[in-house]
Amino acid sequence: MQNTSGEVSGVPGPGGGPGPDRGPDRGVGPGRGGASGPSDAGVRSGPGGGVSGTTGEVPGTSGASAGATASAALAVIGAGPAGLAAAVTAADHGLDVVLLDASAAPGGQYYRSPAPGLGAARPEALHHGWAAFAGLTARLDRHRATGRVRHLAEHQVWAVERTGDDWALHSLTGAGGQGRATVRARRLLLATGSHERQLPFPGWTLPGVVGAAGAQAMLKSGLVLPGRRVVVAGSGPLLQAVAASLTLAGADVPALVEASGYAAYARAPHVLAANPGKLAEGARHGLALARSGVRVLSHRAVTAVHGTRRVEGVTVSRVDRDWRPVPGSDRRIDCDALAVGHGLVPQIELATTLGCATRRCADGTHALLLDRRLRTTVPGIWAAGEPGGIGGVQLAFAEGELAALSVIDDGGGTAPGVDRRRVTALRLARRRMRAFAEVMGAAHRPGRGWSGWTADDTEVCRCEEVTAGQVRTALDDLGAGDARTVKLLTRAGMGWCQGRMCGFAVGELARCHGAGEEAAGPGRRPLACPVPLSALAEAAPGDRT
Amino acid sequence: MTAERSPVKRSRARTPAELVGAVPEPEFEFTFDGRTIPALPGQSIAAALWAASVLAWRTTRVNGRPRGAFCGIGSCFDCLATVNGRPNQRACLLPAGPGDTVTTQEGDGHAEHLG
Ligand SMILES: Cc1cc2nc3c(=O)[nH]c(=O)nc-3n(C[C@H](O)[C@H](O)[C@H](O)COP(=O)(O)OP(=O)(O)OC[C@H]3O[C@@H](n4cnc5c(N)ncnc54)[C@H](O)[C@@H]3O)c2cc1C
Ligand code: FES
Numbered sequence A: 001m002q003n004t005s006g007e008v009s010g011v012p013g014p015g016g017g018p019g020p021d022r023g024p025d026r027g028v029g030p031g032r033g034g035a036s037g038p039s040d041a042g043v044r045s046g047p048g049g050g051v052s053g054t055t056g057e058v059p060g061t062s063g064a065s066a067g068a069t070a071s072a073a074l075a076v077i078g079a080g081p082a083g084l085a086a087a088v089t090a091a092d093h094g095l096d097v098v099l100l101d102a103s104a105a106p107g108g109q110y111y112r113s114p115a116p117g118l119g120a121a122r123p124e125a126l127h128h129g130w131a132a133f134a135g136l137t138a139r140l141d142r143h144r145a146t147g148r149v150r151h152l153a154e155h156q157v158w159a160v161e162r163t164g165d166d167w168a169l170h171s172l173t174g175a176g177g178q179g180r181a182t183v184r185a186r187r188l189l190l191a192t193g194s195h196e197r198q199l200p201f202p203g204w205t206l207p208g209v210v211g212a213a214g215a216q217a218m219l220k221s222g223l224v225l226p227g228r229r230v231v232v233a234g235s236g237p238l239l240q241a242v243a244a245s246l247t248l249a250g251a252d253v254p255a256l257v258e259a260s261g262y263a264a265y266a267r268a269p270h271v272l273a274a275n276p277g278k279l280a281e282g283a284r285h286g287l288a289l290a291r292s293g294v295r296v297l298s299h300r301a302v303t304a305v306h307g308t309r310r311v312e313g314v315t316v317s318r319v320d321r322d323w324r325p326v327p328g329s330d331r332r333i334d335c336d337a338l339a340v341g342h343g344l345v346p347q348i349e350l351a352t353t354l355g356c357a358t359r360r361c362a363d364g365t366h367a368l369l370l371d372r373r374l375r376t377t378v379p380g381i382w383a384a385g386e387p388g389g390i391g392g393v394q395l396a397f398a399e400g401e402l403a404a405l406s407v408i409d410d411g412g413g414t415a416p417g418v419d420r421r422r423v424t425a426l427r428l429a430r431r432r433m434r435a436f437a438e439v440m441g442a443a444h445r446p447g448r449g450w451s452g453w454t455a456d457d458t459e460v461c462r463c464e465e466v467t468a469g470q471v472r473t474a475l476d477d478l479g480a481g482d483a484r485t486v487k488l489l490t491r492a493g494m495g496w497c498q499g500r501m502c503g504f505a506v507g508e509l510a511r512c513h514g515a516g517e518e519a520a521g522p523g524r525r526p527l528a529c530p531v532p533l534s535a536l537a538e539a540a541p542g543d544r545t
Numbered sequence B: 001m002t003a004e005r006s007p008v009k010r011s012r013a014r015t016p017a018e019l020v021g022a023v024p025e026p027e028f029e030f031t032f033d034g035r036t037i038p039a040l041p042g043q044s045i046a047a048a049l050w051a052a053s054v055l056a057w058r059t060t061r062v063n064g065r066p067r068g069a070f071c072g073i074g075s076c077f078d079c080l081a082t083v084n085g086r087p088n089q090r091a092c093l094l095p096a097g098p099g100d101t102v103t104t105q106e107g108d109g110h111a112e113h114l115g
Helices: A081-092 A130-146 A212-222 A238-248 A263-267 A269-274 A276-291 A349-353 A393-412 A420-444 A448-453 A468-476 A483-490 A503-512 A533-538 B045-051 B110-114
Strands: A008-010 A072-077 A097-100 A149-152 A155-163 A166-173 A179-190 A194-196 A209-211 A230-235 A255-258 A295-298 A300-306 A313-318 A331-334 A337-342 A344-346 A358-360 A366-368 A381-383 A459-461 B028-032 B035-039 B080-083 B086-090 B101-103
Touching (some): A081 A130, A081 A179, A130 A149, A155 A349, A179 A393, A194 A212, A230 A238, A230 A300, A230 A313, A238 A276, A238 A337, A269 A276, A269 A420, A300 A337, A300 A448, A344 A366, A459 A468, A468 A503, A483 A503, B028 B045, B035 B045
Parallel strands (some): A072 A097, A097 A149, A179 A381, A209 A337, A230 A255
Antiparallel strands (some): A155 A166, A166 A179, A194 A344, A300 A313, A358 A366, B028 B035
């Protein structure tokens, strides 16, 4: 079983070719639109790519492989630090791995690199720990060359279903998502990372207000800045990295505005002592910010954005321990962009749809409940990295490797056997880093007082343009007792992003108005990304390949 | 790990391209609402628009407010644009192509699509 080359079955698009809803064919080279190009496993593979056994994969062109598909031993979703470590470790131990990722290149959010056409001689200038990543991608390339790992880039998995002993993974392919592919695997490892958490405040929908992680992502991949003078605000350690990158890349960052403080870390000295790397990282960022003249303002928040067509400045207010704005403390900082974020949220929708249980983390987010072997509560599904809780890149590396070894132990492995000492070391490292993540999460967890920043006309849900006033009315006057009912009454969270941007805020507003703890439960989305109806029809039971 | 450069020690660059020592392939052009925008190979439409100081390319359905890229990673759908007549394309993910026609997407984008 291990050495059969798993296959990707091509599922036809409507009518097997460009249909009326697909728009004009963009007619540019391979890799630009998944509908017309061959699988990216072939197209995008680096040296030694063009893996044997993948030549028949032409997602979105024909359904030829119906009935002829074999299962990979393991499907890894996400090629960030966790997924990469998992895929190469599993392949080292003889498993056939299919690695699916929505992006064109491996690396995930942290090791997001400039597109090859940008000709970056030193992509590592925007990253720490580049050598670890380079080592993993070199191993990945070797496994791709032998066909042991098939890396399906630009494959966004939108649904996973159990089919007999297998998992069937349905994805949209290509940069525009026009193509379709279904992959089968015996075991599933979720390494889907996270997205940024946002809290609403007056003016946060104005052009020039961007996610802090989003600004970082656009900088790393596209070498662009949202403005020349950028205030960085919100909460969490990622803000330091963002402010440092922006200044390195030439932006002027007048202030880093942190709603919490950094003192909370000191309350867990043993955890700090066990994680000297984290302390060094914090010190390094602090030094870099001081050198670049970035003022770090803690216990303050951006409570309003000014400008008509785009950002012209922000109001910064002092906040108390609960993040309640202190009256009379406002002051204005002129800027042409605001990069804002309040931590990260594990991306777990595929798992929760499949029934995997969750836990509440110290930062208030929901993460997958995992045992020490990184198994979810659903047999056959493992997870590594941020879906198990926000914890940073080193933890993602360790968990990816550990999860793969656990899959091998589960009976998937051939030679060489698992090194027990390595497992023990990884488990210890994981426990230490998870402890640090909890301290960090607690330190930056949003205080309840943030809703004091919102005016009645502040939009909470960006997609459906639902205001804080409408949410409060639903809770106070219309009798909504929980976030779900708020959603139904106001449409908050029912637009394109499916509540990814507003889910936390709506849940917390509901709790402030007396709704139960359950109100802020993990968002359940039947689909992991918006999917054309045609794709749903193709994947309907009875029409499977 | 010794080979890695610490960004912190690098002296401050004036542009992101300088920071990473970029020597891009030749730039090309696409149009945004009739205006010519230069783009570098591999840049997303959103990145090219940011580089041209364009921050908004969509107006919202209910209030007609301007929006552009927000999350930068394909999660928020604020960056939707009409590209070559095809509405609802995430500009932060879609690489710009030579000669592409990008237009401000109004509302849910279906007016343009049908028209
Ligand atoms: C926008 C952003 C920027 C960040 N920047 C930094 C930074 O500068 N410094 C820092 O220390 N930390 C940063 N982080 C945190 C960083 O993500 C983690 O420390 C680390 O990358 C976690 O690794 P991971 O493998 O768990 O997840 P990720 O690196 O997030 O990798 C997850 C991968 O899964 C893919 N994926 C997700 N869902 C699907 C799906 N349904 N189908 C197919 N593929 C899917 C994604 O495309 C991604 O490649 C950032 C986070 C975000 C969200
Ligand atoms: S900026 Fe969020 S989806 Fe493109």
